[in-house]
Amino acid sequence: MRHTAPPSAEDIIEMAEAALAAMPVPLRDMVRGAAIMVEDAADDETLEELGLDSPWELTGLYRGVPLTRKSVADVPLLPDTVMLYREPILLEWIETGEDLFRLVRNVLIHEIGHHFGLSDEDIERLESEG
Template identity: 70%
Template sequence: MTKTEMRWGAPPSAEDLAELAETAFAAIPAPLREAVRGTVILVEELPDDETLEAMGLEHPWELTGLYRGTPLTEKSVLDAPMEPDTILLYREPILVEWVESGEDLFRLVRNVLIHEIAHHFGYSEEGIARLEGEG
């Protein structure tokens, strides 16, 4: 059992996952942190039905995180300011993956966060999969 897993007697709360995400974000190299400055990181219990439908998913546990916003590759200085870009981490799907995979919870949260940050930089799912395969 890892240090992360011994920390909780009950399932980690949304606040616990937010704390892990903040720690993971702080560990990202400064140039990357600077590039995603202003992006909001939120923890929600589950994706809503509208999100699942838009993503073509049938079950909410299939989605651990989501980037909402305009990727940097599509932004222009001429664009009118809109809502801030947001990274959503979905608590229940993350906890299901944690239990099923046995992976350290901090590593799992960090991986979901980095995956969603990659979308902020304009990477597609295929591009992210290629990057993850190289690591």
């Protein structure tokens, strides 16, 4: 996909949904029912919570309860979400020259993987499969 203007939040969501649909079933099942959302950058509260100084340091964040810790008796307060931060993703895209779809896919895999306790090696293997 070739862009002549910066990709919009809707463009990033479309790429993330396509990437999720192409992921291995076990990984996809981990996030069944989770919402994919895009914001331009993380807010101050999120940065403070994560101990980060700059919004440019965060390309994505998974918020929710892992399936391994959910119970049918739980009353969900909020749906699980995978937040993608558009401006830091676009900056990384510009700085690295990486294919934007692949970059969005890797951020998605990274956030899902860490949330569910996958090791960096497992995440790297999943990222290289695409």
